[in-house]
Amino acid sequence: xxxxxRADQExxxxxxxxxxxxxxxxxxxxxxxxxxxxxxxxHQTAEHARHCGAVVLHAGCSRAESALPFGVLGQLFSxxxxxxxxxxxxxNLYQRLHTExxxxxxxxxxxxxxxxxxxxxxxxxxxxDEITAALLELAEEAPVFVGVDTIGHADPSSLACLLYxxxxxxxxxxxxxxxxxxxARRRLFRTELLDQPHTHRVTLRPLxxxxxxxxxxxxxxxxxxxxxxxxxxxxxxxxLLLLRALLDDHLACGGVRQDGYGRAVxxxxxxxEEPVAAVARALAVLGSAEVPAxxxxxxxxxxxxxxxxxxxxxxxxxxxxxGLSHDVARQAVLDDMEPGERTELRLAxxxxxxxxxxxxxxxxxxxxxxxxxxxxxxxxxxLEAAEQELLAGRTQRAVxxxxxxxxxxxxxxxERAAVESRLVQVRRLFDPATAERHLTALTGAARAGExxxxxxxxxxxxxxxxxxxxxAGELLDRLRAAxxxxxxxxxxxxxxxxxxxxWTHPTLAHRTHRPAAGPExxxxxxxxxxxxxxxxxALLADALVNGRAHELVxxxxxxxxxxxxxxxxxxxxxPALLALGVLLCTDSPDAAxxxxxxxxxxxxxxxxxxxxxxxxxxxxxxxxxxxxxxxVDHAQxxxxxxxxxxxxxxxxAPLGSLVLxxxxxxxxDEAGAYLTRAVPKPLFDTRYGLHxxxxxxxxxxxxxxxHAALADFLACGDRMRAWGIDVPGIVPWRTSAAEAWLDLxxxxxxxxxxxxxxGRPGTNGARARAAALRVLAVGGPVARRPQMLxxxxxxxxxxxxxxxxxxxLADTAGAYHELGDxxxxxxxxxxxxxxxxxxxxxxxxxxxxxxxxxxxxDPSFPAATGSGDGTVxxxxxxxxxxxxxxxxxxxxxxxxxxxxxxxxxxxxxxVYRKLGVRCRKDLPVExxxxxxxxxxxxxx
Numbered sequence: 001x002x003x004x005x006r007a008d009q010e011x012x013x014x015x016x017x018x019x020x021x022x023x024x025x026x027x028x029x030x031x032x033x034x035x036x037x038x039x040x041x042x043h044q045t046a047e048h049a050r051h052c053g054a055v056v057l058h059a060g061c062s063r064a065e066s067a068l069p070f071g072v073l074g075q076l077f078s079x080x081x082x083x084x085x086x087x088x089x090x091x092n093l094y095q096r097l098h099t100e101x102x103x104x105x106x107x108x109x110x111x112x113x114x115x116x117x118x119x120x121x122x123x124x125x126x127x128x129d130e131i132t133a134a135l136l137e138l139a140e141e142a143p144v145f146v147g148v149d150t151i152g153h154a155d156p157s158s159l160a161c162l163l164y165x166x167x168x169x170x171x172x173x174x175x176x177x178x179x180x181x182x183x184a185r186r187r188l189f190r191t192e193l194l195d196q197p198h199t200h201r202v203t204l205r206p207l208x209x210x211x212x213x214x215x216x217x218x219x220x221x222x223x224x225x226x227x228x229x230x231x232x233x234x235x236x237x238x239x240l241l242l243l244r245a246l247l248d249d250h251l252a253c254g255g256v257r258q259d260g261y262g263r264a265v266x267x268x269x270x271x272x273e274e275p276v277a278a279v280a281r282a283l284a285v286l287g288s289a290e291v292p293a294x295x296x297x298x299x300x301x302x303x304x305x306x307x308x309x310x311x312x313x314x315x316x317x318x319x320x321x322x323g324l325s326h327d328v329a330r331q332a333v334l335d336d337m338e339p340g341e342r343t344e345l346r347l348a349x350x351x352x353x354x355x356x357x358x359x360x361x362x363x364x365x366x367x368x369x370x371x372x373x374x375x376x377x378x379x380x381x382x383l384e385a386a387e388q389e390l391l392a393g394r395t396q397r398a399v400x401x402x403x404x405x406x407x408x409x410x411x412x413x414x415e416r417a418a419v420e421s422r423l424v425q426v427r428r429l430f431d432p433a434t435a436e437r438h439l440t441a442l443t444g445a446a447r448a449g450e451x452x453x454x455x456x457x458x459x460x461x462x463x464x465x466x467x468x469x470x471x472a473g474e475l476l477d478r479l480r481a482a483x484x485x486x487x488x489x490x491x492x493x494x495x496x497x498x499x500x501x502x503w504t505h506p507t508l509a510h511r512t513h514r515p516a517a518g519p520e521x522x523x524x525x526x527x528x529x530x531x532x533x534x535x536x537x538a539l540l541a542d543a544l545v546n547g548r549a550h551e552l553v554x555x556x557x558x559x560x561x562x563x564x565x566x567x568x569x570x571x572x573x574x575p576a577l578l579a580l581g582v583l584l585c586t587d588s589p590d591a592a593x594x595x596x597x598x599x600x601x602x603x604x605x606x607x608x609x610x611x612x613x614x615x616x617x618x619x620x621x622x623x624x625x626x627x628x629x630x631x632v633d634h635a636q637x638x639x640x641x642x643x644x645x646x647x648x649x650x651x652x653a654p655l656g657s658l659v660l661x662x663x664x665x666x667x668x669d670e671a672g673a674y675l676t677r678a679v680p681k682p683l684f685d686t687r688y689g690l691h692x693x694x695x696x697x698x699x700x701x702x703x704x705x706x707h708a709a710l711a712d713f714l715a716c717g718d719r720m721r722a723w724g725i726d727v728p729g730i731v732p733w734r735t736s737a738a739e740a741w742l743d744l745x746x747x748x749x750x751x752x753x754x755x756x757x758x759g760r761p762g763t764n765g766a767r768a769r770a771a772a773l774r775v776l777a778v779g780g781p782v783a784r785r786p787q788m789l790x791x792x793x794x795x796x797x798x799x800x801x802x803x804x805x806x807x808x809l810a811d812t813a814g815a816y817h818e819l820g821d822x823x824x825x826x827x828x829x830x831x832x833x834x835x836x837x838x839x840x841x842x843x844x845x846x847x848x849x850x851x852x853x854x855x856x857x858d859p860s861f862p863a864a865t866g867s868g869d870g871t872v873x874x875x876x877x878x879x880x881x882x883x884x885x886x887x888x889x890x891x892x893x894x895x896x897x898x899x900x901x902x903x904x905x906x907x908x909x910x911v912y913r914k915l916g917v918r919c920r921k922d923l924p925v926e927x928x929x930x931x932x933x934x935x936x937x938x939x940x
Contacts, residue, residue, distance in 0.1 A: 032204030035241030072158035206238025237317030262332035373408035506723030585729025612641035626802030652688030666842035
């Protein structure tokens with residue numbers, strides 16, 4: 001390495017060598033923290049001395065050889081080739097010195113103190129005197145350079161010899177260069193050495209940020225070097241060893257590698273004393289040195305030693321602030337420990353933090369990483385930490401803490417079952433499939449009476465999600481047979497679950513045939529019932545089952561408004577999903593908007609499962625609005641949030657939306673591919689199976705297989721009647737079956753189903769009535785069709801369903817064509833074509849092409865901007881009319897134009913009068929040309 005950053009120190013050493021050649025000896029102590037470039041500078045100086053004709057003697061010290069007497073001295077004298085004269089004498093004298101030092105008398109040599117050199121006895125002193133004389137004789141022939149690296153690890157005997165030599169070379173051509181890291185080792189040796197008048201002290205300091213930038217500029221683009229200098233300096237602290245590793249890693253992969261920077265960290269740590277290394281290991285486990293006393297206790301040293309070690313670690317670039325400089329450094333230190341040592345250190349750290357009253361979420365990671373429980377206290381710490389992590393929205397950490405608690409001996413079976421039950425609840429938030437492996441053990445615990453009713457009912461829901469109906473039914477029967485006390489919490493939970501089952505899993509509900517409750521018998525929220533997340537869900541589910549969804553629209557809105565962070569994971573998303581179900585079943589215009597709002601807000605704690613189910617609801621809302629492209633996008637997002645295998649029986653909802661949307665778009669191959677996916681058999685015993693069956697029936701119907709379609713629609717009807725949920729808003733099986741009968745030519749059967757639909761209790765929704773009217777119109781006399789289709793169109797406009805509006809417009813155009821009113825036929829075709837562009841229904845677009853479009857040649861067609869008397873529409877009237885032709889409702893037009901719904905009605909009344917038409921169906925489609933685009937352009 002070319003040490004450009006050490007140019008001043010290099011120049012100083014060359015000056016000293018020059019003075020040595022002139023007969024002025026010197027001792028140089030080259031100091032600096034590990035990795036500061038001392039060794040490289042020593043080697044460069046040695047090479048320069050050799051180039052100038054000096055005899056170079058060099059040695060390197062290590063901790064492993066620090067107990068070998070005269071080991072450094074032996075390296076020095078063996079570093080030059082054997083020859084005659086002074087060199088040969090030096091080598092022979094060393095052999096004598098080594099032999100006599102190993103003898104029984106050892107020449108009266110005293111043991112070396114830990115902080116200095118050994119005491120030289122008389123006989124060894126005589127030998128050293130001869131060695132010094134030979135060295136001075138060698139210096140008469142040529143300058144002599146003596147270099148010793150890492151003098152702090154030299155053996156005491158060699159240190160004594162070097163001191164002996166240093167005192168006698170002030171006027172000889174001898175330069176002694178020693179490197180030292182400034183640690184507390186050999187303090188007496190350093191003190192005596194620095195007391196010599198010809199000793200020079202050269203210090204190497206860490207690189208500055210500017211010097212780091214200069215180093216990087218030699219290998220990188222100048223701009224990139226300038227940009228990275230701050231980051232590299234912060235991580236390396238100007239340490240050349242670490243900087244070199246970081247640069248190599250950046251050139252290799254653009255990041256920081258365990259095999260590069262991580263190895264350099266271990267090399268740097270290996271050069272330090274054991275107490276310093278122990279503090280580094282303790283710091284890697286604790287993660288922070290903010291409390292030095294805690295760090296010292298874990299490392300097994302006193303507080304003063306810990307603080308000194310931290311300063312050393314900071315000086316060599318391993319510590320920044322209160323922690324190790326980089327996560328890779330921390331991981332390298334942890335990986336370098338033996339597994340058993342690492343585990344014990346983590347457990348000791350966890351116990352220490354617990355003893356000092358630290359928060360559980362600071363202790364739990366240590367217990368999780370140790371993969372072994374501590375004392376009895378550890379389970380309680382892990383459980384509390386899991387709840388705290390849930391509050392912070394970190395579900396993965398909560399799972400890790402609960403799994404660690406589950407591995408611990410948690411005592412009685414009930415305690416273990418409670419831990420596992422909570423783990424299943426949390427796992428379901430982000431991947432229900434991973435929760436399944438716990439269900440068998442929990443089912444056994446429930447059978448043994450180790451789960452309370454609340455946890456048992458939660459287990460029932462988990463089993464039903466996975467399609468394990470038999471086990472769920474068994475547990476339900478056990479709870480029912482227990483006959484909990486009336487008005488108790490257990491009784492309330494069971495009753496709430498029964499209502500939820502009647503809506504989602506009717507085959508398991510206690511009563512599948514449920515008469516609609518009169519107002520005097522309906523439960524009121526908050527009267528004599530324990531509060532809980534299940535109460536609103538049960539009320540909404542009961543209303544859906546009994547066809548009273550329209551009565552709870554206000555409460556559904558309130559549930560959605562009040563939905564906030566929840567950590568009661570037994571009913572985490574069900575109230576909001578049921579509230580959205582109420583809005584969808586009642587054709588509420590803001591169901592899609594609520595879905596979009598909840599998707600933006602997310603869920604606390606974050607749950608991909610919640611996002612998936614919400615996206616599935618949004619896909620259904622898009623279908624009900626005729627937004628086929630949006631339905632496909634949202635359904636695919638639902639399957640992306642959690643993989644299809646994790647959906648369980650609920651897979652029928654997003655998959656049904658995908659099949660229905662792609663079928664209506666004319667993508668029959670794609671829809672067929674979705675239908676080939678395997679679905680759980682228990683799906684067909686749930687409400688989700690109804691959506692799947694109905695979508696499959698629509699696929700058969702639109703691909704020319706009315707018999708198969710009829711079978712699917714009637715299967716839906718059989719299930720809904722048997723389950724007691726034959727209410728509007730779920731799937732329109734009667735009108736869909738009627739369409740299949742129409743395709744089969746059985747108009748009588750189709751009409752019977754349509755009239756049956758109109759006569760059903762609670763059939764006051766716009767969608768159900770509109771579908772029945774369309775069937776009756778298409779299957780009835782052509783003369784009556786326009787009137788019935790007109791009413792159906794008004795109802796579908798109220799729902800905002802553009803797909804069904806297109807079908808009604810096409811049917812109306814066909815009816816007018818059969819009646820010979822080609823002008824009205826063409827008007828409805830044009831309007832339908834306009835809506836097709838907004839809907840994406842390719843088959844309907846192709847069907848509309850069969851109608852000729854020669855309106856421009858028809859002199860009887862009214863002008864786009866005025867009636868026969870030349871009355872002209874105002875700008876405001878034209879904008880309102882354009883949006884009305886585009887299929888927007890009065891409320892939507894009012895919102896887009898920032899006016900009231902009453903003003904919209906007044907504008908439309910004047911437009912009808914000026915154009916000589918009776919209603920918005922008769923408005924010329926040319927009004928939408930440019931008008932709607934202009935309004936939307938203003939919004940953008």
